[in-house]
Amino acid sequence: MRIYQRFIQYYKPYQFLFFMxxxxxxxxSFVDLSFPQVLSYLSKHLFNQGREVIYSYLVYIGLILLAMYIIKYFCQYFITTWGHIMGARMESDMRRDLFEHFHxxxxxxxxxxxxGEMMSKLVGDLFDISELAHHGPENLFISILKILGSFTLLMLINVPMSLILLVITLLMVTFSVYKNLRMKSVFRDNRVKIAKVNSRLQDSLSGIRVVKSFANEDFEREKFGLSNDEFLLSKNESYHMMGGYHAWNSFFEGLLYTLIIVxxxxxxxxxxxxxxxxxxYVLYVNVFISPISVLINFTEQFQKGFAGFRRFTDIMETEPDIVDKKTAAPLVSVKGDIAYNNVSFRYHDEYPVLDDVSLKIKAGRNIALVGPSGGGKTTLCSLLPRFxxxxxxxxxxxxxxxRNVxxxxxxxxxxxxQQDVYLFDGTVRDNIAYGKANATEEEIMEAAKNANIHDFILSLDTGYDTYVGERGVRLSGGQKQRIAIARVFLKNPPILILDEATSALDNESERFIQQSLEKLAENRTTIVIAHRLSTIKNSDEIIVITEGGIRERGTHKQLLENNGLYADYYNMQFEGLE
Incomplete structure (x- = not known):
């Protein structure tokens, strides 16, 4: 009921369309039910009259029937057109809600x-849900009206034959309910398996350059083939069940017609x-059986849509673990004094990454974090913006x-x-402007100049309108890095985190970018994570962090004089030790 109630909520904005x-x-339904009645009435009261009488009434009867079917045309058009539009709008609302919830x-x-699995839920599942949203209530409503109306009229024609018809129909319904319950888990499994296919596809295409560099196309085909075959087996099972389901119901329909003849x-x-x-009576049996067939076919659609909506609901009911408190106030007039007070952290109930770490950083100071991988440097920085x-x-x-802001x-x-720069699909201008949504052209260019990338952008064929490609593939690592720096210049934040921003660059690119970063860090509280110790010599303080916590802290000169862990790192980099 919880899932049904959530589903019904999406009809509320479209109540007029729904009731229309x-x-x-x-x-x-009324038009379809009335035709056999019109035929029965004419057979008994008009067609047994003389030619003149029949001719005199046929024109009026034809006009009345024509008017009925014109009205049916407009109603059918509304159902097919606006009913689907309603379903599409509901799908759009669900997609919006799911996208916002993901964020x-x-x-x-x-x-x-x-x-890939999240994309499957956002696209594939919601399409089936929209079809269910449109056809579900409509099919149920029309079918129930036709079944009740036609059965009532069948009873008026012949009670014994109609009761036998009812018994066969109840057998069909019982069989359908039984098969329905079995198909539910199969269609849910279909959804899981196609999500895995999408996941494998997304993973392989995102890493296509790595795949090709290792000549691992065959390996990727094999991995994709396994997921694809699992989905195929799941679909085969569902089609076997559907085949038996529809074949048996077709048999029951044939049994009904056989009984009617006999x-x-x-x-x-x-x-x-x-x-x-x-x-x-036979005409009404057709009217009676047709909606039953619609309901039988609808069960497949219902199971697909319901399985998709259950997966949708599972995500929507996943509570974000980092949210604003009700009493949270905006952080304003930020100076940049930062303090970590006895901080401990662990990922997903695993072993602690940080254990009772305390650290104070005064506003405007430049602090560098160094140490072995896995020591908790990036984690320490990720805690500051509450990632x-x-x-x-x-x-x-x-x-x-x-937590109170x-x-x-x-x-x-x-x-x-960050070291791994992410550029969005779009132009250079779009990616720089991501730092400030309402930035002017002058502000974007000024940010690019500060990041030492303005001249390069102007050298491109279309300048700031140059398309960067997916993840910025058409640019070099240094160029992407400088665009990312320009983005932060445009944002102009009082606190700055540089997470190994130059470690993946060549020496020339590093020199240009280091100049940009030094300019960016002016008058800001800056935390730098670095493996290249040459980039942090001028930091106000260098903190060495290992799995055991903070091991050393001081200026570059002080730490070298202490001849401790930092000095070892420095000597390994600059004295050629292997």
Whole structure:
């Protein structure tokens, strides 16, 4: 019921369309039910009259029937057109809600879930749901009206034959319900398997350059083939079940017609039903069986849509673990004083990454974090914008616990430049402007100049309108990095995090970008994660972090004089030790 109630909520904005759809369905059902009645009436009261009488009424009868079918045409048009539009709008609303909910979920959710599977839920599942949203109520409503109406009229023609018809119909319904329950799990499995196919596809195409560089196309084909074959087996199972389902129901329909012929012959022989009444009875049996067939075919659509909506609901009911408190206030007039107070953190109930770490950074200072991989440097920085929440302790900015301020204001106050730069599909201008949505052309160009990339952009064929390609594939690593820096210049945050921003670049690119980063860091509280120690010599303080916590801290000169872990790292890089 919880899932049904959530599903019904999406009809609320479209109540007029929904009820008009049902109203038109009533008209269509009425027209379909009235034709056999018109034929029965004419057979008994008009067609047994003389030629002149028949001719005199046929024109009026033809006009009335024509008017009925013109009305049915407009109603059917509304049902097919606006009914589908209603379903498409509901699908759009669900897609919007799901997309927005994806953006509310923290990094912890994305650590455990695959992008391809999420795309499958956003696209494939919702299409089946929209078809269910349109055809579900309409098919049910029309079918129930036709079944009840036609059965009532069948009872008026011949009670015994109609009761036998009812028994066969109840057997069909019982069989359908039984098969339905079995098909539910199969269609749910279909959804899981196609999500895995999408996941494998997305993973392989995203890493296509790695695949080709290792000449691993055959390996990727094999991996994709396994997922594809699993989906095929799941589909085969569902089609076997559907085949038996539809074949048995077709058999039941044939049994109904067989009984009508046999029983009709018996009742004609004993005079309890006339030949004309039997003809009308057969017409009503067609009206009676047609909606049953629609409902039987609808079960496949229902199971697909319901399985998709259940997966949709599972995501929508996943509560974001990092949200604003009700009492959260915006972070304003940020100076940039940062404090980590007895901070501990672990990922997904695993071993602790940080354990009782305390650290204070004064506003405007440049702090560098160095140490072995896995020591917790990136994790420490990820806690500041609340990409993750601390397991214990607290993080404050200007003395305010970051859990007591709004996420939007907190993240607006922090600029991040990472080693792995992500550029969006679009132009150079679009990617720089991502740092400030309403930026002017002058502001974008000024940010590019500060990042030492303006002249390069102007050298491109279409300048700032140059298309960068998916993930910026048409640009070099240094060029992408400088665009990312320009993006942060445009954002102009009081706090800056540089996460190994130059470690993947050549020496020349590093020199240009280091100049840009130094300019970017001026008058900002800056935290630098670096493996290239040459880039952090001038930091106000260098902190060495290992799995055991903070091991050393001081200036570059002080740490070299201490001849400790930092000195070892430095000597390994600059004295050629192997």
């Amino acid at each position: 759809d049902l109203f038109c369905a009533v008209i269509v 509310k979920l923290s990094f912890a959710y994305y650590d455990k879930n695959n992008t 029983l009709g012959g018996i009742f004609i022989a004993d005079g309890s039903i006339g030949l004309g009444d039997l003809a009308v 993750y929440d601390v397991t214990a302790g607290s993080v404050t900015i200007d003395g305010k616990d970051i 709004t996420l939007k204001s907190l993240r607006n106050a922090i600029g991040i430049v």
